[in-house]
Amino acid sequence: MSPGGPIGPGGPGGPGGGGGSGGSSGGSGGKKGRSKADKKYRRANILTAAAAVLVIMLGVGIVGGTYFFDDVKLPTPQPEAQMNTILLANGSVLEKTGSPRINVPYQKMSPNMQNAVIAAEDMNFRSHNGIDMKGIARAAWNNFTGGELQGASTITQQYARYVAKEKEISYSRKLREAVIARKLESEYSKDEILGMYLNYIDLGRGKYGAEAAAQGYFGASVFKGAKNEINVYQAAVLASIIKQPYATDTHPGYDPETSRAESEKRWEYTLGNMLKLGAITQKQWDERKFPTAKPLKTSKKNTTENKPVEMVTRQVTYELQNKIGLSEEKLKQGGYTITTTINPKVQAAAEKAGSRLSKTSPMYKQKDSYQAAVIGIDPKSGEVLGYYGGDDPNGIDYAGYMDGNGNGVPDDGSGGQSPGSTFKIYTLAAGLKADYSFNTVWDVNKEKPEGGKISNAGADPGAICGGRGAFCDLETATIKSYNFPFYWIADELGPNKVIEAARDAGVETMWTDKGKKIDLTKAKLGSDFHTEVAFGQYRVLPLEHAQGVATIVNGGVRHDAHFVKQVKQRDPKTGEEKILYTAPQKGKRVFDEAQMSNLLGVLKEIPKAAKNTISGHESVGKSGTWEIEVDGDSLNGDTWFVGGIPQLAATVWVGGAGKRVSLKEKNGDPMFGSGTPAAIWEEFIETTAEAMEWDEEKFPERIKTGDDTKGNGTKPVQVETPVTQDPNSGFCQLDPTNILCQVGGGNGPGNNGNGPNGNNNGGNGGGNGDGDDDD
Numbered sequence: 001m002s003p004g005g006p007i008g009p010g011g012p013g014g015p016g017g018g019g020g021s022g023g024s025s026g027g028s029g030g031k032k033g034r035s036k037a038d039k040k041y042r043r044a045n046i047l048t049a050a051a052a053v054l055v056i057m058l059g060v061g062i063v064g065g066t067y068f069f070d071d072v073k074l075p076t077p078q079p080e081a082q083m084n085t086i087l088l089a090n091g092s093v094l095e096k097t098g099s100p101r102i103n104v105p106y107q108k109m110s111p112n113m114q115n116a117v118i119a120a121e122d123m124n125f126r127s128h129n130g131i132d133m134k135g136i137a138r139a140a141w142n143n144f145t146g147g148e149l150q151g152a153s154t155i156t157q158q159y160a161r162y163v164a165k166e167k168e169i170s171y172s173r174k175l176r177e178a179v180i181a182r183k184l185e186s187e188y189s190k191d192e193i194l195g196m197y198l199n200y201i202d203l204g205r206g207k208y209g210a211e212a213a214a215q216g217y218f219g220a221s222v223f224k225g226a227k228n229e230i231n232v233y234q235a236a237v238l239a240s241i242i243k244q245p246y247a248t249d250t251h252p253g254y255d256p257e258t259s260r261a262e263s264e265k266r267w268e269y270t271l272g273n274m275l276k277l278g279a280i281t282q283k284q285w286d287e288r289k290f291p292t293a294k295p296l297k298t299s300k301k302n303t304t305e306n307k308p309v310e311m312v313t314r315q316v317t318y319e320l321q322n323k324i325g326l327s328e329e330k331l332k333q334g335g336y337t338i339t340t341t342i343n344p345k346v347q348a349a350a351e352k353a354g355s356r357l358s359k360t361s362p363m364y365k366q367k368d369s370y371q372a373a374v375i376g377i378d379p380k381s382g383e384v385l386g387y388y389g390g391d392d393p394n395g396i397d398y399a400g401y402m403d404g405n406g407n408g409v410p411d412d413g414s415g416g417q418s419p420g421s422t423f424k425i426y427t428l429a430a431g432l433k434a435d436y437s438f439n440t441v442w443d444v445n446k447e448k449p450e451g452g453k454i455s456n457a458g459a460d461p462g463a464i465c466g467g468r469g470a471f472c473d474l475e476t477a478t479i480k481s482y483n484f485p486f487y488w489i490a491d492e493l494g495p496n497k498v499i500e501a502a503r504d505a506g507v508e509t510m511w512t513d514k515g516k517k518i519d520l521t522k523a524k525l526g527s528d529f530h531t532e533v534a535f536g537q538y539r540v541l542p543l544e545h546a547q548g549v550a551t552i553v554n555g556g557v558r559h560d561a562h563f564v565k566q567v568k569q570r571d572p573k574t575g576e577e578k579i580l581y582t583a584p585q586k587g588k589r590v591f592d593e594a595q596m597s598n599l600l601g602v603l604k605e606i607p608k609a610a611k612n613t614i615s616g617h618e619s620v621g622k623s624g625t626w627e628i629e630v631d632g633d634s635l636n637g638d639t640w641f642v643g644g645i646p647q648l649a650a651t652v653w654v655g656g657a658g659k660r661v662s663l664k665e666k667n668g669d670p671m672f673g674s675g676t677p678a679a680i681w682e683e684f685i686e687t688t689a690e691a692m693e694w695d696e697e698k699f700p701e702r703i704k705t706g707d708d709t710k711g712n713g714t715k716p717v718q719v720e721t722p723v724t725q726d727p728n729s730g731f732c733q734l735d736p737t738n739i740l741c742q743v744g745g746g747n748g749p750g751n752n753g754n755g756p757n758g759n760n761n762g763g764n765g766g767g768n769g770d771g772d773d774d775d
Helices: 036-062 067-071 111-121 133-144 155-163 171-187 190-200 210-218 232-241 260-277 282-286 310-324 328-333 344-354 420-433 461-467 474-480 484-493 495-505 531-535 542-553 593-603 605-610 676-692 730-734
Strands: 083-087 093-098 336-340 370-377 384-388 441-443 471-473 509-511 517-519 564-570 577-582 620-630 633-645 648-656
Touching: 093 310, 093 328, 111 155, 111 190, 111 210, 111 232, 111 260, 155 171, 155 190, 171 190, 190 210, 210 232, 232 260, 260 282, 310 328, 310 336, 310 384, 310 564, 344 370, 344 384, 344 648, 344 676, 370 542, 370 676, 384 676, 420 474, 420 484, 420 495, 420 531, 420 542, 420 593, 420 620, 420 633, 441 474, 441 484, 471 474, 474 484, 474 593, 474 605, 484 495, 484 531, 495 531, 495 542, 542 593, 542 633, 542 648, 593 605, 593 620, 605 620, 620 676, 633 676, 648 676
Parallel strands: 083 336
Antiparallel strands: 083 093, 336 564, 370 384, 370 648, 441 471, 509 517, 564 577, 620 633, 633 648
16 A cells, blocks of 8 residues: 655655654664664664665666566456346345446546545656656665555556455565556556556445445445536545555554544545645635445345345346356356346235235244245236245245255255146146137046046035036036046147146246156157146146246236346446346237137136135136145145236245145145135235236136037036035035035035135045145
C-alpha cells in the first residue's frame, strides 16, 4: 500500500526526516549509551539501505532494454470475475451469486471515483511512468533503518502485483513488480490502468470493485451520469478503505461503520489531497460532511418471506448450464442478470401450502418423516411461477431431481415417485387419440392374461358404477378412479402408447421397477414398462409430471416448463447490458383440441366429487395414491393431487422424507391423494388466485369424441333399484351394511371405497399385486 500521508521523501521516515540519519531517533544524534556494536550494526543497515536504493534505482534504469527486463513477461490482464444477479419475475433480487463485483468500463467510470482513488493511493499517478522512484527510496530507507514497513507501490505497481499473482514480500518481488508496472504503462493508457485497478480492488464487506462497493455502502453507482452517481464525499470514503479494508489484530480497518474514527480520519486525508489536486473546490472542502453508509449486514437468499430459496437457484443454474448453454466456467466469470419466472406471490403461496412450518398448511404438525412438494406452472407459457421442494433448502429437492449437490439420487426419494392414478391422464390422452370414447363400457370381472382380476378399492363388483353391476363406462371409471378400464386400454394399445402420450405432454424421465432410470426422449421404447403404467406404477419426476399436467390443462398445447425468463450480460467495453437469451413463447400442440376438451370436461367433475373446488374458478383435477409394502402389508407411500385452473397448473406430492414411509392422516387414517394432497392443492390455488386477483376463466366447451363400441363390456340393463340410499332411510336402518347405503363416501376404511373424510372419489383399488392405487 502507499504511504499513509502526503509526505515526500524528505518527510518523516525519509532521508533527513525523523528516523533518518541525524534524526531524533537514531544516527549520531541518537540515544546515549549505545554500544559500539550497536552503532556498527546501525551503520551497516544504513549502508545496506543505501545500496538497496541504488540497486533498485539501477534495476529500474536497466529496465530500458536489459536481460532482466526482457525476462519478465507481462501477464495479460483478464476481465475480473463478476457477480451474477438472479431476479424474481417482478424484478426484485432473489439471490446474488459468484464474485461480488460489477465491472465498469474505464470510459464510463465516474470522475469522482477516479480522483478519490488517485488522491488516496497515488498522488503522482498522472505524471509518473508507473514507478514512484522517491517512494521506493523512502520505503527502502525506512524499512532498512527500522521504520514502519512500507510498500511504496503506485496504483500501477499494485495492479502489476495483482496480475502477476505476486504474494511474497521481498525486493526481488519489488523489482519484478516494477518491471511489470513499466510494461503496463507502455501497453495501456493511464485511464485503462486506473479502470482495471478500480474493477479489481477489495473494498471490504466482501465487495470487489468500485461499483459493487458503491452499491453496497451507499446505494450509489460509479457509472458516469447515473441518476445515483457517487458524490465526492462517498467516493472519498471508498477510496480511503483501500489501504486497510478489514480489521486485523494491529489495525481496526477503515470501514465507516465498524471503525468510524479511523475511517473519518483517512477520509479527511483523501479529501485534502483531492483539494490539492483540484478535484474538489474549496467550497466542497469547507462544506464537507462525513456520509452515512449502509449498516453492515449479512446477505441472505430470500423470497418475499425471507425464506431460503436455494432449490430455486439450483434449478435456475441447472437450466442455464444444461438447456441454455452457459457453461460453469462462464457462470463463474459472471456479469449475468438472470430474470426468473418465479412470481413472489405464487412462491409464497406454494411455501405456505406445502411446508410443515406454515401454520396454514395441511402439513402443519405432520410427522418429520413426511414431505410435500408443490409446483405451480403457467400452462399458457410454461413458466414455473412457484416451486417448493422441501423444508431443507440445502437438502434433497423433492419437486425436482436433485440432492443437496445437484445430483439425482433414485433411491432416496429425489429420483422420482410413483404417480398412481394421476398418471391416468396420459392413458386417457392415448385412448382418446386411439378413438376410445368416454362412453365405452368395460368388464370388471375380466381376468388379466396371466390370471387374476384387477382390484378396484376392494369393492364388490356390484358396488362399482353406482351399483349397476360388473360393467362400467370409462367416464364413471375416471371420476371414481377405477383401474380396470385403464389396464385394458394399455393392454390393447400397448404400454408404450401410454408412455408416448406422457412423453409428448412433458414426462421425460421414468424409472423401471428395478430402479433403472430411462430417458424417454432418447431411449427407444422397448419392454422396460408393463401394462401397470396405465395407472402409475413407475416413478416419475414431479417437475416433469407437472409439465405434463400443464399441457393437459392448456388443452393439449405444450410449453416446456422453465425457470429462466431472460438472461442479460453486461458488455465489458460499453457497460451496457445485452440480452443473450429469452425464453421461447410459442407452444406446440401435442394432442387434438377436441379430444382435450373431452378430457377436461370429465376432469372437471373430480374436484366437484371430492369437494376440492376452487372458489370462483372452474377447475380440473385428479388424485392418485401408490402403495408400498411394509412387513407384508400394503400401505400408502406416495400421494398426489394434480390439475388446476386455466391460469395455473398445480401439482402436489406428499410422501416420505428421504425414504418411502407409510402415510397416515393426523387422525391415524391412511392418507390418500384426495386427503392432504388435495387440501394442499386447493389452498395453493385459492391463495394464488386471490393474491394475483385473477378473474374466472372457463375451460373449452366439451366436445365428445371417439367410438362408443371399443370397450370390452356391454352396457348394463337399467334397473329401477335406486343407485344409492340415504343412510338414514328405513331401507338402510334395516340393512346398514348394504352397499347401496355406503356408496359415495363417509368415514369407512379407504380400501373399502372411501378415503379420509369421504373425499376419495368413490374409492380406488388398483394394482395387480405390484402396488395398489387408492385415491
